[in-house]
Structure formats: C-alpha cells, structure tokens
Amino acid sequence: MAAAPFMFFLLATVSVVAAIGMLVARSPVYSALWLVLNLFCVAGLYLTMNATFIGVIQILVYAGAIMVLFLFVIMLLNLDALPQLEEIDWGMVAGFVLGVVVLSQLLYVIASGFDLPMEAMGASAETGSAESLGIALYTRYALHVEVAAVLLLAATVGAVMLAQKRFE
Amino acid sequence: MEYLLTAGFAFLVINAMLVSASVLVYAERRVSGFMQNRPGPNRVGPLGLLQPFADVLKFVLKEDVQPAAANTFIHSLAPVLMVVIAMSTASLIPFAEGVVVADLNVGVLMLLALTSVTVYGITLAGWSSNSKYSLLGGLRSAAQMVSYELSMGLAVISVVLVAGSLNLMEIVENQASGGALLGWNAVRNPIGCLIFIVTAFAETNRAPFDLPEAEQELVGGYHTEYSGMKFGMFFLAEYVNWFIAAFMIVTLFFGGYLIPFQPQLLALAPGLADSVLFPFLQFGSLMLKVSFFVFLFIWVRWTFPRFKYNQLMMIGWKYLLPISLANAILVALGVIFFQTYF
Numbered sequence: 001m002a003a004a005p006f007m008f009f010l011l012a013t014v015s016v017v018a019a020i021g022m023l024v025a026r027s028p029v030y031s032a033l034w035l036v037l038n039l040f041c042v043a044g045l046y047l048t049m050n051a052t053f054i055g056v057i058q059i060l061v062y063a064g065a066i067m068v069l070f071l072f073v074i075m076l077l078n079l080d081a082l083p084q085l086e087e088i089d090w091g092m093v094a095g096f097v098l099g100v101v102v103l104s105q106l107l108y109v110i111a112s113g114f115d116l117p118m119e120a121m122g123a124s125a126e127t128g129s130a131e132s133l134g135i136a137l138y139t140r141y142a143l144h145v146e147v148a149a150v151l152l153l154a155a156t157v158g159a160v161m162l163a164q165k166r167f168e
Numbered sequence: 169m170e171y172l173l174t175a176g177f178a179f180l181v182i183n184a185m186l187v188s189a190s191v192l193v194y195a196e197r198r199v200s201g202f203m204q205n206r207p208g209p210n211r212v213g214p215l216g217l218l219q220p221f222a223d224v225l226k227f228v229l230k231e232d233v234q235p236a237a238a239n240t241f242i243h244s245l246a247p248v249l250m251v252v253i254a255m256s257t258a259s260l261i262p263f264a265e266g267v268v269v270a271d272l273n274v275g276v277l278m279l280l281a282l283t284s285v286t287v288y289g290i291t292l293a294g295w296s297s298n299s300k301y302s303l304l305g306g307l308r309s310a311a312q313m314v315s316y317e318l319s320m321g322l323a324v325i326s327v328v329l330v331a332g333s334l335n336l337m338e339i340v341e342n343q344a345s346g347g348a349l350l351g352w353n354a355v356r357n358p359i360g361c362l363i364f365i366v367t368a369f370a371e372t373n374r375a376p377f378d379l380p381e382a383e384q385e386l387v388g389g390y391h392t393e394y395s396g397m398k399f400g401m402f403f404l405a406e407y408v409n410w411f412i413a414a415f416m417i418v419t420l421f422f423g424g425y426l427i428p429f430q431p432q433l434l435a436l437a438p439g440l441a442d443s444v445l446f447p448f449l450q451f452g453s454l455m456l457k458v459s460f461f462v463f464l465f466i467w468v469r470w471t472f473p474r475f476k477y478n479q480l481m482m483i484g485w486k487y488l489l490p491i492s493l494a495n496a497i498l499v500a501l502g503v504i505f506f507q508t509y510f
Contacts, residue, residue, distance in 0.1 A: 029295065
C-alpha cells in the first residue's frame, strides 16, 4: 500500500504544475497540451481511488475527444502565440503569493470549523465499477440523467440550427 | 513477484510487437509484389527475409534532419507519443485463457481511449513541422479519426451489450457457445462486425482511408518533415497499430483465442483443458485468425482506390454513423427479447 500515497503526490504535483503551465503558456498549442497533461493526471488520480470507469472515461472523453477538437481548431485558425512579456512586475507576483497565503489560511480556518473526515473514504473496486455506477445512474439518479440528456440534446439542436445554411 | 512477472511478460510482448512490425513490412512488400505481378524484395538473405532488418539499419544510420522553423521539442515528442500509445494498446490483448498483460475490467473502454489519444501524435507531428503539407495531413487525420471513432465506439457498444461485460477476456469467453463458431460475434452481430472492420481501417490510416498521407496531394502527409529513426518510429507505430487492429477484430468478433469447435474438442479429449499444450493451441488459433486479417488489410490496400475527402466524410457521418446507431439499438432489443438466441 506504500505505492498509493506516492502515486497520489506524484500525480497531484504534476497536475498542479500542468494547470499553472496552461495558464502561463504564451502559445495556445502549448496551453492545450498542458491541459491534456493535467487531464491525464486527474484520470490517474481517479485510478488510484479505484474509480477505473471514471478514470478511463476521463481520458476517452476529455483528453481523447474534447481536447483533440480544441487542438484542431487552434491549428486550423493558426493562432499566433502572445508576445513575450517585456518585464515581470515583481510587485504583482509578491501580491499574488501573499494573496494565496491569506486565502489558504482563511480556508483552513473555515474547513477546520466543519466536521470533515480527514481520512479518504475507503472506496473498494466494486464501488468504482461500471456495474455499480450504471445501477446508481439508472435507478436512483434516473431523473438527473434524463434531464442532462435533454439539455445536451437541446445544445446539439441549437448548434445545428446556428450552423446550418439558410436557404431563401 | 507478481509485479516482476507482469513486467517480464510486458517486456516480452513489446519485443514481440517490435519484431512483428518488421515481419509485417516484409509480408506487405511480398504480397503487394505478388498482387502487382512483380517479385518484391528477394535479394537480401534467403527469399529476401533479411530485408526488414536492412530497412531498420538504414533508418538508424540516416541523418536526423529537423526543419529550421520546426518546434524542436514537440517535433521530437510526436513520434515517441505514437510508439508509446501503440505499444500500450498491446497490453490489452488476451493471447490465451488468462494470458494478458493488463486484465482491466474496463478493457474495451481503455482500447477506445488509447485509440482516441493516438490522434495527438499525428496532429502534433503535422503542426510542429511548420510545413503546409504536414499541417494539412495532420488536420485531415484528426478529422478522420474523430469522425470514425464514433461509429467504432457504437460497434464496440453492440459487442458489450451482447457480452454483458467490458472485460476483453470475458467478451472472448462469451463467444464460446454454439461450438465456438456460431457463438462468434461476427455471426451474432454481423453489421457491428462489418462497421468495426471498416472503422479499424480508417483509424489505422490504412488504404482506402490513407488520406492523411496521400502522396499525390500531400507528399508524405504528417511525416513529410521527418527523417531517420524519427520517421522509423512513425513507421513502426503504424505497423503495430495495424497489427493490433487485426488482434482487436479477432478478439471482439471472431472468438479471440478460442479454438473453433472448442467445446466438442474438449468433449473428445477431456484432459486437454488442463494440459500445458492448451494455451499454445489457443495462441496458435488466435495467430492464424490474426494472420488472415493482416492479409485482408494488405489485400484491400492493393485492390481499392483511395476515397476522396468529401466521400470519406460522407461515408463516416451519413452512412456508418446512422447504421451503427440503428445496429446498437437493434442489438439491445435483441438482447432483451431474444436472449436465448444470443
């Protein structure tokens, strides 16, 4: 079991670095690639928590489909990289770091007020399987699934309406 | 100990894939020579058998040229990505009963996920070369793979519906009924099988769907600006992808490692199931079936002309997608109402 915390900290560190990289990168293609790395790390985190189905779906949907379309559009439009920053405003950087420190202290105080379990919930292989997820989605949360499906359908129809040619 | 065993087996599989790629190159060149009424490579070694090794040597010895305007890091990253993803797909193949590198309970989804991630290698290669031909080749392939992925996913879903499991090994075992020949998903779900084979051709960028590298229009497509071993890695990934596509067609639709008439065979020789010979027999039957589909890929390549781009998109979105949707619904209804037949 010694491998699990190690994997968590490795994946968590890489995903945070990738998220910062995505924000800081000047070229849109690099930005998209950082985001892909971040999504892979999050998928890895799901896998360490025994949620294999969600982990694989994360790669399949976000990294495999959505980000490919992002990259496709970025390359098709041939977006130029933003100009390099002339000089870094160190005052802003210092302000940002202090802001993060104050925010994390405040959040810590607020969070310690709640009675949150410090240990992760013990998720077994069964709870993360496709079977248990499917049973939960189509019995207890059936209405939510239907509502989400209708919303997505409406979005698709709307996109087709906006994209279609108008024939007089 | 268990980790070491898995690692050793994975090492074996990766090396087998590397060797098989060179065998495939030789097979393709010989078969295409035969189809075009010419000898093909027959000078290096007996019957030209050493030709692939000479090819590899040539790749290694050639100079690695990188365009001045290329994006250095991504230009080098793209071929590595291609090979890594192709090799990791090989870990999902069940070679015989219980013989698989990664026995995932979501194996089918992992297969789809890895296929969809392959696009990155191609698009990034196209973009980072900073050349019009490469970029167009990369964009074409991204559009093609995204379009055909949907139909492929739906064909896979129809298989999952019949088998009731996402585990590749269980999908194979599920096809054992009816003498392990009538139980094959190709018989139970013929439309899904046809769609999967067509989309497998498109996903591996093989003719007649090899638009990303249409020589007449795009020079070399996304790998125009690659040379030396980096080009060799694209070449390797392409052949490994092709080999794995054949494995997946067999695993999902043609009984995988099951020997034809396996139940009858086991009834005749009851001791066979426990003997050491049995996994080897299963592996042999798997390889025979896979060789047929490998041959089918070459056969199609030298028989059909390439599609035009608009035809490609029309086939993908207007024909394959509605057919595969209807097929998935039909199979679902069949599983509910005619369960005894499935």
